[in-house]
Amino acid sequence: MSAKKSFVLRIDEATYAALEKWAADEFRSVNGQLEWLIHQALKEAGRAKGKGQEAKSKGQEAKEEEGEE
Numbered sequence: 010m011s012a013k014k015s016f017v018l019r020i021d022e023a024t025y026a027a028l029e030k031w032a033a034d035e036f037r038s039v040n041g042q043l044e045w046l047i048h049q050a051l052k053e054a055g056r057a058k059g060k061g062q063e064a065k066s067k068g069q070e071a072k073e074e075e076g077e078e
């Protein structure tokens with residue numbers, strides 16, 4: 010398993026309550042729910058690292074698209 014980085018996150022109470030409810034609905038901890046949300050957002054944006062791949066920046070994607078024309 011890869012190492013995880015710890016950091017402090019400050020969010021308002023209403024947002025935390027919504028996350029807590031969502032996490033409970035999906036049988037996750039709030040921390041697990043946040044990890045899942047972040048991973049999904051990175052994946053959707055094409056920035057998630059896959060096995061043997063590095064996340065692509067917008068500049069890298071633009072260069073690849075230019076090469077396809």
